[in-house]
Amino acid sequence: MKIIKIDKNDWTRGIDKSRETYQLFGPVTDSGQSIFKQLDKNAYPEMGGTNSVMSPKSVLFPQTEKILAASLDASMENHHIMQRPAADYSRRAVIGIRPYDAKAVRLVKLNFDTADYRDPYWCDAHGATTFVGLAVNQPSAVDFSISMGSGPFGEEGLDVLLVDLEDHYLAKVLTPKGGAYLSDAGFDAAAETDASLTTIETMQLAAEAAITTTVPTDRLQEKALLDLHGAPFWEDLAFTCINCGTCTFVCPTCWCFDIQDETKGKSTSRFRNWDTCMSPLFTLHGSGHNPRGKKTQRVRQRFMHKLKYFLDKYDQGTMCVGCGRCVEKCPVNIDIRSICSTMNAYDPKDVA
Amino acid sequence: MNNYTKNIRKISSNLLEDGRVDLVLGFKRGTLPMASVPGIARTPEEAQGFVWDTNCRLNLANYITDQKEKIGIIAKGCDSRNIVNHIMENKIPRDQVYIIGVPCTGMVDKNRIRALLDDEIKEFKEEGEVILIRGAGQERVLDKEAYLRDNCKICTHRNPVIHDDLVGALVKEQKIEDPFRDVAAIEAMEGEERWNHFEGLLSNCIRCYACRNACPLCYCPACFVDESKPQWIGKGQDPTDIRTFHFLRAYHCAGRCTDCGACEEACPMDIQVRDFTRKLVKDSFEIYGWEPGLTLDRRPPLETFKPEDSDKFIK
Ligand code: SF4
Numbered sequence: 117m118k119i120i121k122i123d124k125n126d127w128t129r130g131i132d133k134s135r136e137t138y139q140l141f142g143p144v145t146d147s148g149q150s151i152f153k154q155l156d157k158n159a160y161p162e163m164g165g166t167n168s169v170m171s172p173k174s175v176l177f178p179q180t181e182k183i184l185a186a187s188l189d190a191s192m193e194n195h196h197i198m199q200r201p202a203a204d205y206s207r208r209a210v211i212g213i214r215p216y217d218a219k220a221v222r223l224v225k226l227n228f229d230t231a232d233y234r235d236p237y238w239c240d241a242h243g244a245t246t247f248v249g250l251a252v253n254q255p256s257a258v259d260f261s262i263s264m265g266s267g268p269f270g271e272e273g274l275d276v277l278l279v280d281l282e283d284h285y286l287a288k289v290l291t292p293k294g295g296a297y298l299s300d301a302g303f304d305a306a307a308e309t310d311a312s313l314t315t316i317e318t319m320q321l322a323a324e325a326a327i328t329t330t331v332p333t334d335r336l337q338e339k340a341l342l343d344l345h346g347a348p349f350w351e352d353l354a355f356t357c358i359n360c361g362t363c364t365f366v367c368p369t370c371w372c373f374d375i376q377d378e379t380k381g382k383s384t385s386r387f388r389n390w391d392t393c394m395s396p397l398f399t400l401h402g403s404g405h406n407p408r409g410k411k412t413q414r415v416r417q418r419f420m421h422k423l424k425y426f427l428d429k430y431d432q433g434t435m436c437v438g439c440g441r442c443v444e445k446c447p448v449n450i451d452i453r454s455i456c457s458t459m460n461a462y463d464p465k466d467v468a
Numbered sequence: 469m470n471n472y473t474k475n476i477r478k479i480s481s482n483l484l485e486d487g488r489v490d491l492v493l494g495f496k497r498g499t500l501p502m503a504s505v506p507g508i509a510r511t512p513e514e515a516q517g518f519v520w521d522t523n524c525r526l527n528l529a530n531y532i533t534d535q536k537e538k539i540g541i542i543a544k545g546c547d548s549r550n551i552v553n554h555i556m557e558n559k560i561p562r563d564q565v566y567i568i569g570v571p572c573t574g575m576v577d578k579n580r581i582r583a584l585l586d587d588e589i590k591e592f593k594e595e596g597e598v599i600l601i602r603g604a605g606q607e608r609v610l611d612k613e614a615y616l617r618d619n620c621k622i623c624t625h626r627n628p629v630i631h632d633d634l635v636g637a638l639v640k641e642q643k644i645e646d647p648f649r650d651v652a653a654i655e656a657m658e659g660e661e662r663w664n665h666f667e668g669l670l671s672n673c674i675r676c677y678a679c680r681n682a683c684p685l686c687y688c689p690a691c692f693v694d695e696s697k698p699q700w701i702g703k704g705q706d707p708t709d710i711r712t713f714h715f716l717r718a719y720h721c722a723g724r725c726t727d728c729g730a731c732e733e734a735c736p737m738d739i740q741v742r743d744f745t746r747k748l749v750k751d752s753f754e755i756y757g758w759e760p761g762l763t764l765d766r767r768p769p770l771e772t773f774k775p776e777d778s779d780k781f782i783k
Pocket residue numbers: 356357358359360361362363364394445446447448449450
């Protein structure tokens with residue numbers, strides 16, 4: 117394991133140097149909100165902040181992405197033929213991504229990069245990206261990432277893990293991609309490995325101890341799917357949900373999208389936009405039939421997908437990394453932590 | 469426990485006990501500090517979970533649209549006006565709601581309070597008109613009145629305008645010198661400045677529609693933004709489409725918006741969406757002398773015609 121020491125006085129210089137070979141993305145404050153964005157030439161990732169409102173999933177999966185385009189001008193070559201527009205897939209680095217969000221990228225990959233289908237947009241973006249993570253020293257009150265198989269110092273999905281030690285970072289080089297980024301940034305002061313690992317471990321233990329919320333998930337897999345589906349608690353759980361898309365839009369693992377065609381003058385484009393299972397439109401069929409026409413069905417879908425279907429299908433844990441964004445941002449405070457506990461504890465025998 | 473909470477629990481459980489309603493809509497303690505969130509009670513025991521404090525910012529009238537059950541509903545001044553709207557617009561018959569009125573002294577602005585501490589608020593306590601917030605190693609005592617939401621600061625209908633019961637004595641209504649100062653400030657901007665004001669407002673909008681879905685007025689079975697046959701606007705993040713959503717939604721609220729602030733409360737990006745509706749609140753007041761939801765005895769101006777109606781706005 118190689119560990120690099122980065123003096124904070126060298127930080128901006130290194131970031132600037134890396135701009136020569138990478139497009140940079142990171143958390144910035146925009147109209148008072150912390151969101152992940154491509155960094156302007158003179159913008160720096162805001163490293164110290166708390167959980168960003170919007171997760172970094174948009175770096176690989178923008179809320180609106182043009183996927184095909186065609187000219188309708190008959191005098192043009194290839195008119196009326198939809199083609200993938202040119203896009204910039206040169207090297208990019210996401211600086212300051214949190215471990216749970218990096219884990220989320222791994223989970224999203226299970227959907228966009230499979231043996232049968234390979235989403236070219238997501239995969240090309242993913243292949244181009246280096247993830248330079250920042251360990252969470254002070255977890256927020258809604259962080260339950262440990263329960264969901266990640267954690268404040270989790271390394272899954274990261275190429276580098278930075279650990280903030282006030283006047284310097286210790287950078288754990290986790291992959292060759294990570295090493296390449298650090299060297300392009302000119303961060304090359306090797307730290308003494310054993311001592312650094314001990315320091316990091318101490319900090320990791322302290323951060324983990326600061327997360328007091330535990331959400332049990334151990335029994336989700338053994339439950340019969342239809343038992344959970346037919347459980348009596350959904351109706352009341354769903355009553356206050358206003359069916360906005362907030363929980364799904366802020367979620368780093370929600371991957372659903374909708375396809376839209378837009379024509380303007382002599383050009384036409386096909387876009388994909390984030391979609392949300394909370395909207396009745398999500399499942400509205402062309403026939404007018406809607407298999408999830410009721411709010412309760414939609415609320416159940418969101419939690420069943422994250423906490424049951426996904427587990428059963430992939431055997432890779434929950435499709436929630438415990439970032440806490442939906443807990444914080446749901447206007448009516450529908451809390452996945454308590455719903456997960458309810459599902460985990462549910463036994464149809466208790467009801468009958 | 470404050471008296472409002474005590475009375476809300478008592479009135480609600482009596483109603484449920486006597487079978488006069490099927491359920492009561494109220495506020496329950498959420499899982500985060502400063503989260504008092506909508507909840508329902510179907511039994512007197514469940515009604516013991518109701519609370520009242522200065523974080524009951526959402527509008528419960530949002531949940532009574534087209535309901536078939538008999539509903540008890542906790543309503544502060546603005547909520548009661550939305551219930552009046554609902555009755556006028558045939559979204560629920562008067563005798564299907566039992567309105568438990570709450571004379572209100574305002575709800576606090578959670579964002580301004582959060583900004584006071586360097587880190588997260590771990591505890592929020594309210595004693596009368598005084599608030600105590602506590603974070604890791606920090607503590608502040610606040611005068612509630614100084615931290616009211618913008619809409620509560622200028623509210624002149626704190627007492628429920630319609631009710632079947634009350635949880636406390638009526639409160640004194642505020643006299644507001646110049647209630648539309650905020651709108652006037654935007655009106656006074658030059659074209660480009662005003663444009664930029666609204667552009668800045670919407671720069672973070674993610675089109676989650678929480679603002680729309682939290683609003684009791686937005687009950688259309690198919691909102692114009694969701695329709696696909698025909699499709700009125702694009703669904704992506706094109707700024708024109710985002711603007712169109714907000715402009716049109718605001719117009720659909722003209723003469724109906726009670727300035728309850730639920731839209732702003734729901735927005736995950738803290739966008740001040742009332743900047744759109746406030747102008748229409750002002751116009752309906754100045755042009756028609758109309759404040760929505762005050763009475764069941766007069767039809768709203770936008771559905772009636774009078775020869776003497778002002779037409780000054782037609783240019
Ligand atoms: S759970 Fe909350 S955030 Fe999600 S759709 Fe319902 S109200 Fe909106």
